[in-house]
Amino acid sequence: MSPDGRQPVHRIADDLREQIASGALPPGGKLPANRELATQYGVTRMTASRAVATLVAEGLVETRHGSGAYVREAHPVRRLGPDRYARHKWQVTTVDAFAADTPATGDSVSQQEGQTQEVALVKADKRIAESLGVETGTDVYERARVVTREGVATHTMTSYYRPNDVAGTPIVNPRPGIAGQAGGFQVLNEQGLPPHEVTEELSARMPTPDEVQVLALNPGEPVVEVHRVTRTAEARPIEYARGVHVASRFRWAFTYEIPD
Amino acid sequence: MSPDGRQPVHRIADDLREQIASGALPPGGKLPANRELATQYGVTRMTASRAVATLVAEGLVETRHGSGAYVREAHPVRRLGPDRYARHKWQVTTVDAFAADTPATGDSVSQQEGQTQEVALVKADKRIAESLGVETGTDVYERARVVTREGVATHTMTSYYRPNDVAGTPIVNPRPGIAGQAGGFQVLNEQGLPPHEVTEELSARMPTPDEVQVLALNPGEPVVEVHRVTRTAEARPIEYARGVHVASRFRWAFTYEIPD
DNA sequence: TAGTGGTCTAGACCACTTC
């Protein structure tokens, strides 16, 4: 059945891949053990192991040390459209505010359902500076968050603001309730800088080892880097943000008219 | 200097990664040979080889069989904004039309600078059908292209049209000059179905083995899947397209107003 | 022809999971 020109690793990987595609190995299903594959195909365990490693790198399979290798379950995918920035979402944000631990100044970390948050004053790098319309090296407020969903990290998002725009606001003195992008927009709105327009830039790549840690990425899982600039109706930039998303959990949708 | 808790592969990979980050190993630079790394770190060649393989999977390094392993050069990245669909680009398309080989019907393949093209009549799958507003299983025209840039494949793009919309046009009877998305828009425009609005959906993932072949992907290179629906001003869908882009060669930019 | 990466075997030890 299988003309044997290919190398053992490929032969095994292809067979497994096909079994996954055909449904013979359903999502969540367990692959044959390394040692079993080895004897089945008449190869070393190392070779069998590398075949499975191939599938892991392709994002089809996930291994659990000491337990086995399993066909990866499809994640629920969240579709991100312009609606997620909708005005009504940040004008009525319910603030379940019970300030348990709110340091008055300096760096601070707060943890709440779905995300951690960390605020600091940092020097603007070139991209931040250009996006916010300030000089490189200027102080800007950085608000870094790691967003989780059902206990799993899905993306990081770090916002930058001009200090004058957010001085004295809950952004620099975080408390529970001021969360995520909606919270940021709300504050800017109250500061007389209502968000009106955003520009987003997307690119995909493999993660750095750091990101693998923070986002608990499976090997072979790419990430999407997002850069966002938010402006007022007068085109004044009020926020620059960059984030790293676990690719398999998101889908981005955009609709726009064709320009002349 | 290096507290030895880590495994050999990690130790070597980390060292190399750092040398790349610091510039000690510049883009295009050659890594030490497998055998050299092996003796340097007192490990087997297999182990050294796997360290390099790690970096390949991260997209930092590229190996050339028989030659060596090299730090990957940064590609020129193309920024894709709404402008690429601009009206003026498909209203004035210069058609250097000299029909060398234009079969009158059926499948056909034409090759020209920058892309191959293949046209066929196929049954609409669910997604195509929903996007074009036809029944699943209906015949639709499929126009598949592989786009290259400086001799390297950068992405595939496959468009689908309702047969009635494109019957008798150069789309179903391709000739040089009718190329890419601009050519398709031009034809639709001439058919009285001027493109007015597009919806794009992006997601990133690791490539299938097929895509690795077609796009000549380096191992560890993710792809971005793009779905596009084009509509007239009356919101009538006239084209559905899906493509697979080499992630490292593109960046997508979108600007839009915040909805209510 | 010499150097290089790719791959495989055979055997081993370890760490983790499951019962």
Place this chain on the structure above:
DNA sequence: AAGTGGTCTAGACCACTAA
């Protein structure tokens, strides 16, 4: 305790590249 994945050694053959 048994089963599993992760990793490593030591040695080998192959295919490709470059001079």
